Structures are given as C-alpha cells and as structure tokens.
Amino acid sequence: MxxxxxxxxxxxxxxxxxxxxxxxxxxxxxxxxxxxxxARSIGIRMNTMFMKNVHMDxxxxxxxxxIMWGVSRNIMIHADVFFNxxxxxxxxxxxxxxxxxxxxxxxxxxxxxxLAAFGRYSKNNGFIHDGSIDMYKTxxxxxxxxxxxxxxxxxxxxxxSSYVHAFDNGKYSLGDDFRNAVNYSxxxxxxxxxxxxxxxxxxxxxxxxxxxxxxxxxxxKQYFLDLAPSLQLILKSRMxxxxxxRFQVIDKIYRAMPKTVLVRFEYNLFNVY
Amino acid sequence: xxxxFSIVIFLxxxxxxxxxxxxxxxxxxxxxCSMCSRAIFKAIKTLEFVDxxxxxxxxxxxxxxxxPGTKIDLDMIKNKVEGAGFFVAAFSAKINFDGQLIKNDGHxxxxxxxxxxxxxxxxxxxxxxxxxxxxxxxxxxKEYKKNSKYTSMECYKTGVAGACCxxxxxxxxxxxxxxxx
Numbered sequence: 001m002x003x004x005x006x007x008x009x010x011x012x013x014x015x016x017x018x019x020x021x022x023x024x025x026x027x028x029x030x031x032x033x034x035x036x037x038x039a040r041s042i043g044i045r046m047n048t049m050f051m052k053n054v055h056m057d058x059x060x061x062x063x064x065x066x067i068m069w070g071v072s073r074n075i076m077i078h079a080d081v082f083f084n085x086x087x088x089x090x091x092x093x094x095x096x097x098x099x100x101x102x103x104x105x106x107x108x109x110x111x112x113x114x115l116a117a118f119g120r121y122s123k124n125n126g127f128i129h130d131g132s133i134d135m136y137k138t139x140x141x142x143x144x145x146x147x148x149x150x151x152x153x154x155x156x157x158x159x160x161s162s163y164v165h166a167f168d169n170g171k172y173s174l175g176d177d178f179r180n181a182v183n184y185s186x187x188x189x190x191x192x193x194x195x196x197x198x199x200x201x202x203x204x205x206x207x208x209x210x211x212x213x214x215x216x217x218x219x220x221k222q223y224f225l226d227l228a229p230s231l232q233l234i235l236k237s238r239m240x241x242x243x244x245x246r247f248q249v250i251d252k253i254y255r256a257m258p259k260t261v262l263v264r265f266e267y268n269l270f271n272v273y
Numbered sequence: 274x275x276x277x278f279s280i281v282i283f284l285x286x287x288x289x290x291x292x293x294x295x296x297x298x299x300x301x302x303x304x305x306c307s308m309c310s311r312a313i314f315k316a317i318k319t320l321e322f323v324d325x326x327x328x329x330x331x332x333x334x335x336x337x338x339x340x341p342g343t344k345i346d347l348d349m350i351k352n353k354v355e356g357a358g359f360f361v362a363a364f365s366a367k368i369n370f371d372g373q374l375i376k377n378d379g380h381x382x383x384x385x386x387x388x389x390x391x392x393x394x395x396x397x398x399x400x401x402x403x404x405x406x407x408x409x410x411x412x413x414x415k416e417y418k419k420n421s422k423y424t425s426m427e428c429y430k431t432g433v434a435g436a437c438c439x440x441x442x443x444x445x446x447x448x449x450x451x452x453x454x
Contacts, residue, residue, distance in 0.1 A: 025305070025306055026306075027306065027308070035358055036358050037312075037358065038312035038313075038315075038316060038356065038357040038358050039316075039356040039357065039358070040316075040356065041312065070358075072356075073355050073356050073357075073358060102358075105303065105360070106414075107302040107303030107359065107360045107362070107413075108302050108303070108362065108413055109300065109302050109333070109362050109413075110302075110304075110305055110333070111303070112302070112303035112304075151303070151305060191305070191306070196331055197307055197310075197330035197331045198330070198331070199330070200307055200310070200311050200314070200328070200330065202307065204306065204307055204308075234306075234307065234308055237307040237308045237310070237311035238308065238311060240308075268308070268312075270311065270312050270315035270316065271315050271316055271318075271319050
C-alpha cells in the first residue's frame with residue numbers, strides 16, 4: 001500500500017515536472033522509441049549492467065557492446081554481444097540482432113506520432129537465471145512487437161508490446177511454462193537542461209521514468225513489473241551517457257536479479273558513408 | 274584579346290540575365306532534441322551545392338547558403354531531412370530576380386528549376402525576393418491540403434509536368450516546384 005502511494009506520488013510529481021519544463025525527450029534508456037536514428041549513421045554503445053543475483057548471493061556484471069546502424073530513414077539495425085560473469089568466468093555468452101521498421105510518422109512542429117515494428121533474435125549459451133525471459137541479456141529466442149511514440153510539446157510518451165518466445169540456452173534448459181511471454185512498457189521522458197537550445201555544444205540533461213513488465217503465457221501465468229528512473233546526459237549533441245536504476249515493483253516469477261544499475265556510453269557518427 | 278573580351282562580356286551578360294537561388298531556410302518538424310537537429314545539420318552539409326548551414330536548434334530551422342554557379346537540387350535537401358528521420362514543415366528560398374515575369378498559376382524557369390507560382394499577382398520581379406515552396410513534403414500535410422484551392426492543375430499533386438503543363442511547353446515529367454511569394 002505504501003509502495004503504491006509512493007508510486008502514485010512519484011508519477012504525479014513526474015507529470016507536473018514534465019508540463020513545466022521546456023522540452024521533452026524520447027531517447028529512452030531501457031526501451032527503444034518508435035523513431036529511428038538518422039539514415040547512414042552509426043552508433044556505438046557500451047552497456048554495463050550491475051546486478052545482484054539473490055538466488056546465488058553474488059554480484060553479476062553484464063557488459064554489452066552494441067553497434068547501431070541507420071540503414072534507411074525507416075529501418076535500423078542493432079547488433080550486440082553479451083559478456084557476463086555468471087559462471088565466474090567473464091566471457092561472451094551470447095549475441096543478438098535487432099531490427100526496427102518505422103512504418104508511420106505524423107510530424108508537426110515540435111511534435112510527432114510514430115509507429116514502429118521491431119524484432120530481435122538472440123542466441124545465448126549462458127546460465128538461465130530464472131523463469132523470466134530477457135532477449136537482451138540471458139535468453140535464446142526471438143521477440144517481435146510494436147512501439148508507439150508520441151511527442152506532445154513538452155512530454156514524450158512511448159508504449160510498446162511484444163511477444164517473446166525462448167528456446168533452451170544450449171545445455172541449459174528452460175521450463176516449458178516459461179517459453180512464451182508478453183512484454184509491455186510505458187516510458188515517459190523530459191528535458192531538464194537546457195531551458196533553451198542555443199548550440200550543439202550545450203550539454204543536455206534528460207530525465208526518464210519507465211515501466212517494464214512481462215507476463216508469461218504458460219499454465220502458471222506469472223508476471224513481473226519493474227520501474228526504472230534514469231538520467232541521461234548528452235554531450236556535443238553526439239555522445240550519450242545514461243545512468244538508470246531498474247527495480248521490481250511486483251514479482252511473481254521470483255527472479256534472480258530484481259535490481260539493475262545500468263551505465264551506458266553511446267557515441268553517434270552521422271553520415272558515415 | 275578581342276575574343277577573350279567578348280567572352281567576358283558574354284559571361285557577364287549571362288550572369289545578369291539569370292536569376293539565382295542564393296539561399297534557403299527550412300523548418301523541420303517532429304523534433305525537439307539537439308541530437309536530432311545535429312543529424313539534420315550534418316546530413317544537409319553533405320550536399321555538394323551547399324556552402325554553409327546555420328542551425329537554430331530552438332526553432333528546428335536551418336539557414337542554407339548555396340555555392341554560386343552550382344546546380345541546386347531542392348528535393349535533395351528535403352530527402353536529407355527525411356533521411357535523418359524527420360520532415361520539412363516549411364521551406365523558403367531567397368532568389369535574386371532579374372526582371373522575370375511571373376504569372377498566377379503559370380510556370381517560370383529560374384536557375385534551371387521550374388516554378389509554378391500560386392496565389393500571386395501577375396508581375397515582373399527584380400531584386401531579392403523570398404519564395405515559399407508549397408509542394409508535398411515541403412509543407413505540413415495540413416497546409417498542403419489548404420493550398421490546393423489555388424490551382425486545379427494536376428502537377429500540384431504529382432510535382433511533375435503532366436498534360437496540364439504542355440501548353441507552357443514543358444516536357445512531361447519535368448520537376449515543377451509550386452511556390453508563392
């Protein structure tokens with residue numbers, strides 16, 4: 001109950017903040033918006049996630065180097081490799097390929113509505129931590145879904161929903177009741193600084209809050225819901241530093257790693273070819 | 274020497290007789306962040322005929338100066354904005370006119386580009402004037418619809434010369450920019 005009240009207050013405070021500040025952002029930290037990166041551009045990311053494995057009582061680190069490519073104005077691709085120390089040896093455990101297709105754009109001055117479809121294929125030989133499925137860290141399988149992003153003057157809101165199907169991770173098998181799930185997310189973002197843009201060299205500071213959930217589709221019908229506030233610093237209009245904290249609000253899957261601290265560095269190269 | 278002199282005179286005459294597109298200003302839609310603005314800025318800068326780009330991040334607008342004597346392709350600028358993931362909401366170009374006669378709902382060729390003037394009085398233009406492009410992709414969808422009342426010619430819909438333009442001696446398929454002052 002207390003937690004619920006806290007959440008309500010946080011969300012209310014966030015909305016008040018959004019409507020009072022100059023502009024909004026949609027470069028979300030834990031999800032992707034329906035917008036794509038610029039065509040002919042390349043982005044390089046280094047993601048590091050720090051987690052505590054409560055089942056094993058040990059700390060885990062995921063390091064995910066990622067390359068992003070704006071193929072055309074409507075298509076972008078991400079390729080990433082997952083490094084992890086889950087078996088005490090820090091090494092590459094898997095990789096994934098992500099594709100996003102923006103199929104609708106309704107733009108106006110300082111606002112837009114966009115729809116995109118996305119898909120991800122992941123291969124992972126790492127240890128299966130629990131019954132939750134995560135194609136961006138721990139599982140082998142595929143995911144496909146839709147994203148809708150709306151920018152209304154000062155607030156960016158994005159929602160997504162996807163279907164996930166997981167296979168076994170090599171020698172590590174997954175219970176059949178946990179193979180299929182639905183993911184959903186709701187993200188809100190706003191610009192804290194600067195109040196007014198004057199140059200590309202001005203640092204930007206963004207605040208985001210995201211809700212991330214998963215419902216398994218097996219006989220057991222389990223689910224979790226996480227909340228993830230984050231801060232994002234953009235330097236020289238091309239470099240991004242994200243720091244986010246993701247924590248569970250509801251967990252019926254009994255996950256091994258209910259909390260995550262994410263640190264991301266991103267560098268964008270425009271018009272590479 | 275006499276020959277060089279006459280070439281110089283001839284070139285000078287050409288220069289005077291031709292109206293030139295000097296610069297353009299565009300406003301992009303759908304963005305609020307400086308990283309998005311930078312993506313557009315960088316994309317426009319790659320165009321060979323572009324000399325200088327100045328961005329106003331707050332208004333998402335860009336002042337573009339062209340290299341004199343180059344073939345200016347206004348569609349390429351629009352494509353660059355769209356390639357960066359955004360759209361053009363307003364596009365105007367500064368032109369140095371040299372006595373060109375413009376007619377309402379008629380075609381005029383300026384700097385190798387064909388312009389179809391809408392909602393203007395028939396007049397002869399001299400000196401610097403700003404024209405606003407009204408074609409699909411150069412204005413918001415709402416404005417494009419609103420301006421359709423100024424012409425019944427099909428080239429407004431297609432952006433290229435059709436049967437409607439044959440009377441003005443334009444070959445079918447010629448790119449036509451619909452503009453106003």
